[in-house]
Every structure is written in C-alpha cells, then in structure tokens.
Amino acid sequence: MDYQKVLEKIYEGALPLMGVGKQADYIPALAEVNPDQFGICIVPVGDDAVAQVGEAQTRFSVQSITKVFMLAMCLSMEGDNLWTRMGKEPSGTSFNSLVQLEYEHGKPRNPFINAGALVMADVLISRLSNPEKEFISFVREMSGSFVDYDHEVARSEERQAYLNTAIANLLKHHGNIRNHISDVLHFYFLCCSVEMNCCELAQAFRPFADHRRPFSFAGVELTVSQVKRINAIMQTCGFYDEAGDFSYLVGLPGKSGVGGGIAAVNPGTYSVAVWSPRLNAKGNSVMGLKALELLTTETAESIF
Ligand code: GLU
Numbered sequence: 001m002d003y004q005k006v007l008e009k010i011y012e013g014a015l016p017l018m019g020v021g022k023q024a025d026y027i028p029a030l031a032e033v034n035p036d037q038f039g040i041c042i043v044p045v046g047d048d049a050v051a052q053v054g055e056a057q058t059r060f061s062v063q064s065i066t067k068v069f070m071l072a073m074c075l076s077m078e079g080d081n082l083w084t085r086m087g088k089e090p091s092g093t094s095f096n097s098l099v100q101l102e103y104e105h106g107k108p109r110n111p112f113i114n115a116g117a118l119v120m121a122d123v124l125i126s127r128l129s130n131p132e133k134e135f136i137s138f139v140r141e142m143s144g145s146f147v148d149y150d151h152e153v154a155r156s157e158e159r160q161a162y163l164n165t166a167i168a169n170l171l172k173h174h175g176n177i178r179n180h181i182s183d184v185l186h187f188y189f190l191c192c193s194v195e196m197n198c199c200e201l202a203q204a205f206r207p208f209a210d211h212r213r214p215f216s217f218a219g220v221e222l223t224v225s226q227v228k229r230i231n232a233i234m235q236t237c238g239f240y241d242e243a244g245d246f247s248y249l250v251g252l253p254g255k256s257g258v259g260g261g262i263a264a265v266n267p268g269t270y271s272v273a274v275w276s277p278r279l280n281a282k283g284n285s286v287m288g289l290k291a292l293e294l295l296t297t298e299t300a301e302s303i304f
Helices: 005-018 063-084 100-101 114-128 131-143 151-159 160-174 182-192 198-209 224-237 241-250 286-299
Strands: 039-044 051-054 215-217 220-222 255-256 261-266 270-277
Touching: 005 039, 005 051, 005 160, 005 286, 039 198, 063 114, 063 131, 063 182, 063 198, 063 220, 063 224, 063 255, 063 261, 100 160, 114 131, 114 160, 114 182, 131 198, 131 241, 151 182, 151 198, 160 182, 182 241, 198 224, 198 261, 198 270, 198 286, 224 241, 261 286, 270 286
Parallel strands: none
Antiparallel strands: 039 051, 039 270, 215 220, 255 261, 261 270
C-alpha cells in the first residue's frame, strides 16, 4: 500500500472541513493555538516507510490520548486488580460527567473518562517512586523521541480545574483515591499536557498495532493478551460519547484528545495519528475524524 499517496488524497478530501468546529477553550492555553492546522502520519507495522502530510511535525497537546499510556502502565503493574477500581464499559456520557460517577458510587465506568484517569493517576502515584519522571520516560521510549510535558498548559488547566476537582473529591469520598487530591490532579494535568507531533504519536502507538509482539518499554511490560485488551477498550471507549459513531465511520481502535489529536491502530497493519484543533460538539477533531474515515474507506482496511 502506498500510504503517502493515500494520505495526499485524504488531505484533499478533508480540506473542505478546515474552519468547521471550534477548538477547546476551557483550558486557556489551548485557546491560543492556531485552529486551522492539520497533520497526519502513518507508521506501518514491520516497515520503516513512514508517510506524512501537512503539519505532522508540529507538536500539540495530546490531552486525553495520554490515558492510553497511563492505562498501559497501570495494567502492567496492577493486572486485573485495576478493574476493582474502575469498569471497562462505554460511559455514554461526557468525559467529565459527575452524574454517572455519583450514582455508580465512585467507580468510574472506564479508564478513558476523566474519573478513570484520575484513579489511574492515583495508582501511578502510589506505585512509582518518581511518577513524573517515570511516566515521561515511558512515553519517550515508546515514541522514540525526547517528548516532554508542557508545564504552561498543565498550569493553565490547573487554574481552571473546578470540574476535575469535583470529580476527584467524589472519588476520594468513595475511597477510590488514596493520595492527596491536589497531588493526583497535578500529576493528571501533567500527563495530559504532554506535547507530541503526529509522527511521534503514531510511533508511540505502533506497539498497540504490532499486537502480537510482547510489549516492553522502560520497564513497562504487557502480555499480548493485555495489548489486545487495551485495543478493545480503545475501540469501545476511546471517543467520548461518540465511540459508536467512530466505530461506524472509521472502524479502528483509537483515542482522541481535546487538543484535536486522534491516535488509532489497525492491528497488524499500521498506527496512525492525526491532528487538527477544531472539534465537533462531542469533543473530537472534525478534520481528524474525516481523515480517518477516508483512510479506512480508501484503503478498504479496518478491523471490520
Ligand atoms: N485534561 C483534559 C481534561 O481533563 C483532558 C480532556 C480530554 O482530552 O478529553 O479536561
């Protein structure tokens, strides 16, 4: 498959949507990003022929995509014990909903909503001697690049963190957070603030696409079966309250973030990352979603 040609065609197809949607502005630092940008990069499994188009080398805030890295670390340390503290069902509500968490007594539906990620941040703080350092080392090793936190974005989010603070308080009330709430929130915002470009992100997701190979990065080890399970959760829970539509339109496991990024995998074939800051009403990148829909349509390759 000539992915470079495919990406060029996709770019043409997605371009009419440039200008549609609105970038996230509830994190003030994200509101300052030029919204009219687009980049995409594909990293094939077992082949170094990386294909890229547009602003694929411009770093952006990965935001919730980081939850996949957090899940990989938590699963490697906790195994199935993790599921005593959160579920693995799609939430059917927005990623920062308090209502569901309240009536489910402080047990988050899945690791990819904010409540689940706050519990994962708590697990990592309890388990790691230097969570900040060890988390970024892991993402660096997965991406093969010296990626880093954007402390300004993390601070900017922390200053307006009313809703996430409410979620953390509810979790603590139900005994599902063991460390200090302020430490958990601080570490969670840092994890969300990691800056990567599309090629770094696609590279970091390659091990999920290369799903038959045991996973070992910076001391984080997962079995083939655990990688399969992470892909399953990406498929069912990776796109906020739009996982069903994403599955229908695209047909790949993946994870989106409010920075406008989407990382996805076609197991056994490739990993892909796309970025464009303007979001639809559900919080997913408008051009990103279109580009991935065109990708699996053009190539006739998806998990279905
Ligand atoms: N840091 C963001 C928040 O907690 C992440 C949201 C996202 O990308 O879904 O609101």
